[in-house]
Amino acid sequence: xxxxxxxxxxxxxxxxxxxxxxxxxxxxxxxxxxxxxxxxxxxxxxxxxxxxxxxxxxxxxxxxxxxxxxxxxxxxxxxxxxxxxxxxxxxxxxxxxxxxxxxxxxxxxxxxxxxxxxxxxxxxxxxxxxxxxxxxxxxxxxxxxxxxxxxxxxxxxxxxxxxxxxxxxxxxxxxxxxxxxxxxxxxxxxxxxxxxxxxxxxxxxxxxxxxxxxxxxxxxxxxxxxxxxxxxxxxxxxxxxxxxxxxxxxxxxxxxxxxxxxxxxxxxxxxxxxxxxxxxxxxxxxxxxxxxxxxxxxxxxxxxxxxxxxxxxxxxxxxxxxxxxxxxxxxxxxxxxxxxxxxxxxxxxxxxxxxxxxxxxxxxxxxxxxxxxxxxxxxxxxxxxxxxxxxxxxxxxxxxxxxxxxxxxxxxxxxxxx
Numbered sequence: 140x141x142x143x144x145x146x147x148x149x150x151x152x153x154x155x156x157x158x159x160x161x162x163x164x165x166x167x168x169x170x171x172x173x174x175x176x177x178x179x180x181x182x183x184x185x186x187x188x189x190x191x192x193x194x195x196x197x198x199x200x201x202x203x204x205x206x207x208x209x210x211x212x213x214x215x216x217x218x219x220x221x222x223x224x225x226x227x228x229x230x231x232x233x234x235x236x237x238x239x240x241x242x243x244x245x246x247x248x249x250x251x252x253x254x255x256x257x258x259x260x261x262x263x264x265x266x267x268x269x270x271x272x273x274x275x276x277x278x279x280x281x282x283x284x285x286x287x288x289x290x291x292x293x294x295x296x297x298x299x300x301x302x303x304x305x306x307x308x309x310x311x312x313x314x315x316x317x318x319x320x321x322x323x324x325x326x327x328x329x330x331x332x333x334x335x336x337x338x339x340x341x342x343x344x345x346x347x348x349x350x351x352x353x354x355x356x357x358x359x360x361x362x363x364x365x366x367x368x369x370x371x372x373x374x375x376x377x378x379x380x381x382x383x384x385x386x387x388x389x390x391x392x393x394x395x396x397x398x399x400x401x402x403x404x405x406x407x408x409x410x411x412x413x414x415x416x417x418x419x420x421x422x423x424x425x426x427x428x429x430x431x432x433x434x435x436x437x438x439x440x441x442x443x444x445x446x447x448x449x450x451x452x453x454x455x456x457x458x459x460x461x462x463x464x465x466x467x468x469x470x471x472x473x474x475x476x477x478x479x480x481x482x483x484x485x486x487x488x489x490x491x492x493x494x495x496x497x498x499x500x501x502x503x504x505x506x507x508x509x510x511x512x513x514x515x516x517x518x519x520x521x522x523x524x525x526x527x528x529x530x531x532x533x534x535x536x537x538x539x540x541x542x543x544x545x546x547x548x549x550x551x552x553x554x555x556x557x
Contacts, residue, residue, distance in 0.1 A: 221234060
């Protein structure tokens with residue numbers, strides 16, 4: 140099949156690697172792609188098509204005779220790109236604009252969870268400072284304030300500083316204030332056609348910029364899978380108490396969710412509780428989950444896109460573990476510096492997240508906050524971690540930084556469920 144992949148980040152490079160490795164894919168085209176993706180796929184540059192423009196993407200899908208369109212980022216989903224592509228009769232992996240509101244609006248997601256009886260944190264949607272202040276006082280510290288709309292993974296503030304929480308709310312406008320959920324976090328990806336649902340391996344990512352979970356939130360500084368500390372039956376419990384009720388509620392609302400439902404969880408003393416839903420693969424967790432997936436990726440996503448997921452054979456997984464470590468630009472996440480020359484990014488396992496080619500000489504340059512990911516597998520978590528950091532050590536980018544503790548607590552048995 141001919142596959143059109145939308146997006147330009149590390150998630151999309153990981154998806155491209157998985158799709159290119161599927162024997163059923165005869166041609167892979169990416170828009171806009173990145174220098175890493177360009178090594179394994181044809182690339183339609185950004186100036187040729189706006190990936191958040193439904194009409195433009197639908198036109199491109201027709202032009203390239205795509206059999207399947209895979210939408211990586213959230214913005215095109217919320218904009219209705221999947222709807223426009225489906226209207227052309229082309230299979231697309233990604234939810235409708237209405238269903239993507241599970242990510243596009245935190246308040247909408249909370250409303251769906253409440254209606255479906257999904258275990259989650261208590262919360263209030265707030266539109267003014269007085270309402271925010273009341274919610275903060277009701278829940279107490281640590282304060283959790285979330286931008287109601289899309290914020291590229293950086294719209295959440297968790298702080299003991301009430302003034303900082305209020306300031307974040309003022310910047311965002313409409314926010315959701317939640318009670319804090321204590322416990323290790325889990326990312327669970329679920330492939331679904333709206334009825335059938337298939338979980339992938341749970342992973343854990345690292346949102347804070349610094350070691351020991353210090354500093355501001357980011358889009359994610361690393362991830363690992365599987366989770367040796369996860370309780371037995373965790374995935375089954377989440378599928379039963381979270382995923383199936385949510386999918387049923389979305390069908391009830393006339394907006395069935397078909398695509399990738401990302402369930403962000405905290406494993407608390409009372410059991411797993413939903414922190415958030417996303418409507419697409421998470422970044423950087425995709426890098427480790429897909430590194431371990433042996434099942435052909437395009438066939439799996441096509442089954443979800445065509446309503447035939449119930450007929451798909453059980454997933455197969457490679458043994459061992461995977462770890463990814465993000466190399467970020469100087470100044471990330473506040474004001475990342477771009478335009479610096481990168482060397483050492485040509486080795487297998489280095490995934491491009493924010494890179495570009497200089498037109499004059501083809502040199503690889505930094506072009507985003509999260510620039511590269513060193514992604515490796517191993518016989519166990521320790522071996523995968525060692526291999527990932529070996530990749531990172533070979534990357535040269537002036538002023539760059541990365542966390543040195545990705546997966547360390549899991550390997551050392553320091554993750555405890557309250």
